[in-house]
Amino acid sequence: MKKYIVLLSAVLAITSCNDDFLDRYPQTAVAPEEFFKSEEDLELYVNGLLTMPGTGSYQADQSSDNMATTGAIEIKNIMTGSPSSQTLTGGWNWGTLRNINYFLDNFEKAVASEEAISHYVGLARYYRAVFYFGMVKRYSDVPWYETTLGPSDEELYKGRDSREMVVAKMIEDLEYATANVRDAVPTGTPNVWAVKAFYSRVALYEGTYRKYHPELGLEASSTELLQKARDISKEIMNSGLYRIYSTGNPSADYAALFGSDNLMGNPEVILANPYDVNKDRNGDINYTVFGDYEQSPSRDLVMSYLMSDGSRFSEITAFETLEFVEEFQNRDPRLMQTIAYPGWVRQPNTTAYIQALNKNFTGYHQLKGYQNTIDNVVAGSKDFPAYRYAEVLLTFAESKVELNEVTQGDLDISINLLRKRAGIPDLSLTDANSDPDPFLRNKYPNLSGSNFGVLLEIRRERRVELAMEGYRYDDLMRWHAGKLMARIPQGMYFSGLGKYDLTGDGVEDVILVSKNTTIPVGDEKVKNSLGVTLIYYKAGTIDENVDVFLENGENGGMMVTESKTRTFEEPKYYYRPVPIQQVTLNPNLEQIFGWN
Numbered sequence: 001m002k003k004y005i006v007l008l009s010a011v012l013a014i015t016s017c018n019d020d021f022l023d024r025y026p027q028t029a030v031a032p033e034e035f036f037k038s039e040e041d042l043e044l045y046v047n048g049l050l051t052m053p054g055t056g057s058y059q060a061d062q063s064s065d066n067m068a069t070t071g072a073i074e075i076k077n078i079m080t081g082s083p084s085s086q087t088l089t090g091g092w093n094w095g096t097l098r099n100i101n102y103f104l105d106n107f108e109k110a111v112a113s114e115e116a117i118s119h120y121v122g123l124a125r126y127y128r129a130v131f132y133f134g135m136v137k138r139y140s141d142v143p144w145y146e147t148t149l150g151p152s153d154e155e156l157y158k159g160r161d162s163r164e165m166v167v168a169k170m171i172e173d174l175e176y177a178t179a180n181v182r183d184a185v186p187t188g189t190p191n192v193w194a195v196k197a198f199y200s201r202v203a204l205y206e207g208t209y210r211k212y213h214p215e216l217g218l219e220a221s222s223t224e225l226l227q228k229a230r231d232i233s234k235e236i237m238n239s240g241l242y243r244i245y246s247t248g249n250p251s252a253d254y255a256a257l258f259g260s261d262n263l264m265g266n267p268e269v270i271l272a273n274p275y276d277v278n279k280d281r282n283g284d285i286n287y288t289v290f291g292d293y294e295q296s297p298s299r300d301l302v303m304s305y306l307m308s309d310g311s312r313f314s315e316i317t318a319f320e321t322l323e324f325v326e327e328f329q330n331r332d333p334r335l336m337q338t339i340a341y342p343g344w345v346r347q348p349n350t351t352a353y354i355q356a357l358n359k360n361f362t363g364y365h366q367l368k369g370y371q372n373t374i375d376n377v378v379a380g381s382k383d384f385p386a387y388r389y390a391e392v393l394l395t396f397a398e399s400k401v402e403l404n405e406v407t408q409g410d411l412d413i414s415i416n417l418l419r420k421r422a423g424i425p426d427l428s429l430t431d432a433n434s435d436p437d438p439f440l441r442n443k444y445p446n447l448s449g450s451n452f453g454v455l456l457e458i459r460r461e462r463r464v465e466l467a468m469e470g471y472r473y474d475d476l477m478r479w480h481a482g483k484l485m486a487r488i489p490q491g492m493y494f495s496g497l498g499k500y501d502l503t504g505d506g507v508e509d510v511i512l513v514s515k516n517t518t519i520p521v522g523d524e525k526v527k528n529s530l531g532v533t534l535i536y537y538k539a540g541t542i543d544e545n546v547d548v549f550l551e552n553g554e555n556g557g558m559m560v561t562e563s564k565t566r567t568f569e570e571p572k573y574y575y576r577p578v579p580i581q582q583v584t585l586n587p588n589l590e591q592i593f594g595w596n
Contacts, residue, residue, distance in 0.1 A: 019127075026131060032102075032105075032109060032572045035106075036106045036108075036109040036110045037109070037110055038110055038111060039117075040386050041110055042103075042107060042110050042117065042120040043120065045120075045122055046103065046120045046123045046127075047186075048099075049099060049100060049103070049123070050190075051096070051127065051130060052190070052271060052273055052386040053273065053386045053469075053470060054179065054273045054275075054283065054384050055273075055275070055283040055284075055285045055369060056285070056382065057286055057383050057468075057469050057470035058289050058366070058368060058369030058468055058469070058470075059285065059289065059294075059295060060470030061295075061467070061468050061472050061473070062294065062295050063075050064472035064521065065067070065298060065301070065472070065476070065484045065487065065489065066297065066298055066301045066463070066467060066468065066472045066489075066490065067296065067468075068295070068296050068297075068298055068489035068491065069295045069296075070294050070295075070360050071294040071295065072081040073435065074090075075473070075573075076487060078573055079485065079486060079573070080564045080565070080566055080567075082115060084580075084595070084596060085577035085578060085580040085591060085595060086309065086580045088576055088577055089580070089581065091138050091139075091578075091579075092139075092578060092579050092582050093546075095128075096131050097128065097131050097132075097145060100124050100127050100131065100150060101145065101146060101147055103124050103126070104121065104124055104128075104146070104408055105147055107120065107124075113584065118180040119180055119182050120502075121176070122177040122179070122180035122181040122195070123177065123181055123189075123190065125176050125191065125216050125232060126173065126177040126195050126198070127200070128170075128173050129170040129171075129174050129177070129202065130198065132144075132166060132169070132170050135166075135203075136167060136170075136206075137477070138575070139160075139576055139578065140216070140575050140592065140593075141161060141163050141592060142160055142161065142166060143155075143589075144161045144166050144169055145158070146169070150558075156586075157586045158588055158590055159588035163216065163218070164221070167206055170202065171202075171228075174195065174202065175300050177192075177195045178192060178195050187227070187264055187274070188264075188273075188274050190271055191269055193239065194270050194271040194386075194387050194461075195434060196235065196236055197236060197270045197387040197391070197392055198387065199228070200228075200232040200233040200236070200392060200395045200396075201231035201391065201395065202397055202428050203399075204225075204395045204398060205474065205478050206225050206478075207222045207223070207226035207228070207229055207399070207402065208222070208226070208398075208478045208479065209222075210222040210225065211402065213253075213480055213571065213574065215571040215593065216268050223348035225398075226399045226403050227403065229395055229396075229398075230396060230400060233395040233396035233397055236270075236389075236392050237392065237414075242267055242268060242270060243268065243389065244268055244271075244389060244393075245257060245265045245266055245268040245421070246420070249332045250421065250422055250423025250424075252332050252337070253421055254333070254334050254337045255337035255368075257269070257388070258368050258369055258382070259371060259372075259384070260382060260383055261276075261378065261381045261382055261383065262274075263385055264383070266385075266389065268388050268389045268521060269383075269385045269387070269388050270387040270392070271385075271386045271387040272384065272386060273383060273384040273385075273386045273394075274383050275380060275381050275383055275384065276381045276383060277376070277377045277380040277381050278381070280353060281381075281554070283380055283382055283383075283384060284371070284380035285369060286370055286371055289366045289368070289369045289504070290340075290367070290370045291365060292356055292358045292361055293562075296361040296362040296363070296364055296365065296366070296491070296561075297338075297339050297364040297468075298362060298364075298488075298489040298491070299362060299364075299490045299492065299559075300487075300489065300490070301463070301467060302317065302327060302335065302339065302364065303439070304440075304460055304464060305331050305334065305464055306331070306424060306464075306465055307330050307331060307332070308330045308331060308332060308333065308423070308424055309330070309424070309425065310424050310425035310426075311328075312437055312439065314437065314438070315438035320558075323492070323493055323495070323500065324342060324355065324363070324493075324500075324502055325502065325503075328342055328504075332464065333422050334464055334465070336367075337367065337368070337534070338366070338368045338467050338468065339364050339366060339367055340353060340355065340364070340365040340366070340367050341502050341504075342502060342504030343503055343504045343505070343532070346372060347373055347374055352504070353503075354502050354503060354509045354510065355492075355502050355547045357492075357537050357559070358547070358551075359547065359549060360561050361491065361559075361561065362490065362559055362560060362561060364492065366468060368468045390418055390465055390466070391471075393413075393414040393418060394414070394415070394416060394418075394462050394465065396413075396414045397411060397414040397415045397458050397461075398455075398458050398459075401451050401454055401455045401458055402455070404449065404450070404451060406429065406451060406454060408428070408429045408430075411426070411427050411429055411454070412426065415461050417455075418461060427454070427457055427461070429454055432457045433451060433452065433453040433454050435453065435586045436452055436453035436456055437453070437456055437457070437460075440457075440459065440460060443481065443484060444459070444479065446480060446481075459475075459479070463475070480570075482568045482573055482574055483568045483570070485566070486566040486567060486568040487566070488561060488562055489562075490551075490558040490559060490560065490561065491558060491559065491560075492561070493556070493558050494512060494556050494557070495556045496512075496555055497512045497513060497514060497539060497556075498512060499534065500512070507529055507532075508528045508531075509528070509534065509535060510534060510535045510537060511534045511535070511536055512537050512538075512539040513536060513537070513538055513539070513559055514538070514539070514540075514554055515539070515540040515544050515545065515554070517538060519536045519538070520536075539553070540553045540554060542560045542563045543563070549561070571593055572593050572594040574593075575592065575593050575595070576595075578591060578595075
């Protein structure tokens with residue numbers, strides 16, 4: 001039976017209050033001196049603070065160039081609308097911080113060993129760093145609060161503290177946490193290695209963000225942070241506690257991480273978010289990651305995967321016009337474990353699935369996170385790998401390149417372990433730098449230097465390995481590559497009207513017809529050589545009343561998902577404004593980077 005700690009959300013009701021104000025004393029019928037008495041009390045409270053990624057991360061790439069989406073995604077609305085502090089009102093929520101600081105203000109009342117107290121304080125400070133990481137990513141400069149405020153505290157109405165100061169305080173918290181959090185903890189809660197994995201993530205993010213965002217004026221401090229990312233990730237690697245999960249089966253090992261009902265003990269998983277329908281922990285998101293609900297993978301993502309021999313897909317003659325079946329041939333096996341491929345069978349069917357071609361979608365369907373079962377208990381009981389060793393290896397490799405000290409040996413103990421699991425050839429430092437990929441070069445025009453080529457390949461590897469796990473948006477933000485999201489996502493390529501095979505058996509499955517065609521009914525429809533009726537779609541441009549939108553209408557092209565022009569304004573759109581309601585309450589909260 002799967003074991004995991006049951007989190008008691010009720011304990012946080014002790015400190016709950018209106019998120020709009022920081023001056024409320026935690027609403028409670030139990031005074032702090034009556035609750036914080038023992039180690040058990042500390043454990044109960046801190047377990048209630050637990051926060052980590054879950055199955056919702058499989059949807060987070062809707063905010064990036066990995067996905068097309070019909071959802072009301074914030075960044076898409078920003079790029080296509082008139083955003084302001086009056087329209088962007090979410091995110092300025094401080095309830096979680098209040099719960100954390102309430103603990104840190106009261107833990108000393110408990111009678112427990114010094115080691116136990118330090119452990120729980122370390123976890124609380126780790127959670128505070130997690131909270132502030134989200135706030136810094138969204139707002140940059142934010143007020144730093146480390147105590148529970150009362151209504152008479154002047155600090156309640158202070159202005160924004162500098163990003164530099166807030167990140168420094170976060171690092172203080174993480175330093176304390178890595179020195180005091182235990183190695184052995186209850187299943188499903190973070191241990192010291194999970195804290196270190198997060199610490200390395202923060203250091204890489206902030207180090208590269210400062211390096212590539214001159215508007216901050218913090219470029220000089222990027223090196224120290226990148227060194228932290230390098231050193232902490234290497235410490236995790238040197239521990240010998242984790243390794244890339246592999247049974248020697250490149251066609252299935254990668255997918256196994258995202259289809260397991262028990263990741264506890266998996267050598268690649270540093271921290272898992274456990275789900276079990278029978279314990280009221282339902283992680284089922286099948287209806288959102290597959291088919292025609294809100295999201296579909298972009299063709300740009302598909303084109304980013306290498307060939308199975310390590311060569312570039314973008315080097316194939318006329319690669320932009322390869323059709324669905326062709327573009328999946330001889331590719332990095334992770335592609336077919338991430339996106340539904342020609343010949344894939346969806347349960348309970350026994351025949352190959354035929355991709356649905358719907359308006360505003362790309363034609364591609366996401367497999368990662370999807371559980372190919374009709375058993376709802378099984379589908380809802382798959383664990384999510386919140387922190388995995390693959391990310392640590394990617395952090396190490398990227399930080400080494402950004403510090404301009406990468407060697408082939410560094411690649412062999414990081415990136416190439418991921419490639420070995422996938423069954424594709426190793427990344428060569430010399431080859432990558434001598435011949436940078438033009439397809440990737442066009443995406444990142446702000447890169448240069450002697451390790452330019454290998455940095456491009458590491459960014460490719462990160463995109464592929466972590467696809468649809470919620471990393472891509474943050475990566476684009478820290479790399480100063482937000483303008484990539486201004487390109488409207490495209491889908492499958494069709495050469496024009498006619499019949500097409502989408503299952504890879506050489507027999508046509510669908511037919512694209514003119515917008516003026518009267519689609520026949522019943523037996524009048526065309527059948528393929530197997531006697532199966534073709535699926536009809538009217539094709540045309542996005543402004544026509546058709547089923548499939550193509551770049552050039554009836555003359556073909558990639559599928560079009562939307563037409564509204566996107567604009568990514570730099571540096572403004574790398575940040576969000578403080579909601580106008582909060583500025584009204586506290587006029588010291590000044591807007592930055594052109595927001596009003």
